Amino acid sequence: MTTFHITADQHPAITDLIRRFNKRDPNPYLSFLFEGERYYIIGGETDHLVMLGFDNVHGLPDGRWSVSASAFENYWHEQGTKIQDKKTIELAVSTDMGAFPLMEGVTQSHSFRYLRGMELCESHFAFFEGMGNKSFLELETNKAQQLCALADGCQPYDVIEFDHEEKAVRIQRDNDIIPIAIDDELELNFSLAITPEAKRGLQSLAAQSESATLYVYLDDEQAVFTDRQHSYSYSLASLQHYYEMQPKNFQLVAKMVVDIYTFNKELGNFQKISEIKQANQALFYVTASNVYLAGLHPQTGGVYTLSTKDISTGSNALYSVNLSALSKVKIKHLTEAKQIKLTILRSKHGELKLGFHNDKDSQYAYDSVPLEVATARLPELLQIIERAQSLDGDHFGEQQDLFGFDDV
The missing domain is CATH 3.10.150.10 (DNA Polymerase III, subunit A, domain 2)
Known part of the structure; x- marks a missing residue:
C-alpha cells in the first residue's frame, strides 16, 4: 500500500477540474496515468477535458486506470476543512488487490470511502496520446x-x-x-x-x-x-x-435613452394581463417627442409613455415586437445606470431590430429583439393615446429627468 498525497499547491487545479464534472457526460470518470517521474489526472466533460500533470513523488509504479468521477467529487468536497486550511489530503493506494489499484480514504467527518480502479477511459487516453501529437x-x-x-x-x-x-x-x-x-x-x-x-x-x-x-x-x-x-x-x-456569418451592417433608424425602472415595470404589467400575454405582442411607437409602449387587445389593453430623453428619429413609426422576447432581455445585470440606450436598426436586407446598449458600449447593442412595421395598427393606437390624454390630462406623457448616460 502506498500513500497518495495531494498537497495544498495542487488543491486549486484539482478543485477546478472537479468543477467541470457533469454526471450526464458519456464518460463520467476521473483517470490517473502514472508514467515514470510524472503522473497525470484527466477529467471533465468529454468536449472540455482537463489534464493535470505532477511529479510522481509517491513511488507508485507505472499504471493507468479510471475511477468514478462522482465518487471522487464527493470525497473531495468532504475534505473542505483540509482544503480551506491548506493541508495535505491523502489516499491509500493498493496495487496488489486486483487488475487495477484500489484507492481508499477518510473524509473530514471520518466517513470511509473507497474507489476501485477500472479500465482506463478510452476518451481520456485518446486525449493523453493526442497531446503528444499536436503542433502547438x-x-x-x-x-x-x-x-x-x-x-x-x-x-x-x-x-x-x-x-x-x-x-x-x-x-x-x-x-x-x-x-x-x-x-x-x-x-x-x-x-x-x-x-x-x-x-x-x-x-x-x-x-x-x-x-x-x-x-x-x-x-x-x-x-x-x-x-x-x-x-x-x-x-x-x-x-x-x-x-x-457575414456582417449585416445595420444602420441606425432611431435612438433614445429610456428609464430602466419604468420600462421594466410596464413590461411586467403587460405580462400580468392574461389577454395581452397570450396575444404576445407589444407595440413600440416612436415620435420626435415621445416613445410609447402599448399592449392592445379587443377586450383590454394599455399604453404608457416611456420616460425618455434625446429621442432621435427621422419620422414617426410604429413597430410590433414579441412581448415574451422583449421581457427576456437582460437589462439590470448588464448596466449600472438607471437608464438604457435603445436603438432601432435596419439591415441592408430590411431586417429590423430593437437594440439594447449598455453604458460600456453605446455603439453596438449587446442584445436585440426583432421588430416589424405595424403601420396598420397606428389609427387604433392614436385613438387610445387620445383617450388617455383626455383622462389624465398633462400627466399622461409627463417626462422625468434622466441623467447618467454619456453617449447617446
Whole structure:
C-alpha cells in the first residue's frame, strides 16, 4: 500500500477540474496515468477535458486506470476543512488487490470511502496520446493576459476573433459580426478565435501558471491551452456558424435613452394581463417627442409613455415586437445606470431590430429583439393615446429627468 498525497499547491487545479464534472457526460470518470517521474489526472466533460500533470513523488509504479468521477467529487468536497486550511489530503493506494489499484480514504467527518480502479477511459487516453501529437503555437503568458483583458472589455460576445493577417479583432454578438478597435501592442503571430468559455480557461491558465510561455493548439473542433504542466481543452464546434456569418451592417433608424425602472415595470404589467400575454405582442411607437409602449387587445389593453430623453428619429413609426422576447432581455445585470440606450436598426436586407446598449458600449447593442412595421395598427393606437390624454390630462406623457448616460 502506498500513500497518495495531494498537497495544498495542487488543491486549486484539482478543485477546478472537479468543477467541470457533469454526471450526464458519456464518460463520467476521473483517470490517473502514472508514467515514470510524472503522473497525470484527466477529467471533465468529454468536449472540455482537463489534464493535470505532477511529479510522481509517491513511488507508485507505472499504471493507468479510471475511477468514478462522482465518487471522487464527493470525497473531495468532504475534505473542505483540509482544503480551506491548506493541508495535505491523502489516499491509500493498493496495487496488489486486483487488475487495477484500489484507492481508499477518510473524509473530514471520518466517513470511509473507497474507489476501485477500472479500465482506463478510452476518451481520456485518446486525449493523453493526442497531446503528444499536436503542433502547438507559442503565446507569451503576458500577451495571453492582455488578450483576455481586451476580451473582457468586449462582453457580451459568442465568439471573439483575433485576426493575425488583418490585424483586427471581431466579435460575434447579437447574431452579427462587430469590429473592435485593437491596440497595436496586441499583435499576434497567429489568428485565434475562441468562445467565452475558452477565454476563461486561457485566462485562468495565464493567471496561475509560473511559465512565461503558454502553448496553444487550434483546429476546427477544439482549442487546447497548456503550460506543459496543466492542459485544458475546449470545443470550438460553435465557430462553424461564426465563420459562415457575414456582417449585416445595420444602420441606425432611431435612438433614445429610456428609464430602466419604468420600462421594466410596464413590461411586467403587460405580462400580468392574461389577454395581452397570450396575444404576445407589444407595440413600440416612436415620435420626435415621445416613445410609447402599448399592449392592445379587443377586450383590454394599455399604453404608457416611456420616460425618455434625446429621442432621435427621422419620422414617426410604429413597430410590433414579441412581448415574451422583449421581457427576456437582460437589462439590470448588464448596466449600472438607471437608464438604457435603445436603438432601432435596419439591415441592408430590411431586417429590423430593437437594440439594447449598455453604458460600456453605446455603439453596438449587446442584445436585440426583432421588430416589424405595424403601420396598420397606428389609427387604433392614436385613438387610445387620445383617450388617455383626455383622462389624465398633462400627466399622461409627463417626462422625468434622466441623467447618467454619456453617449447617446
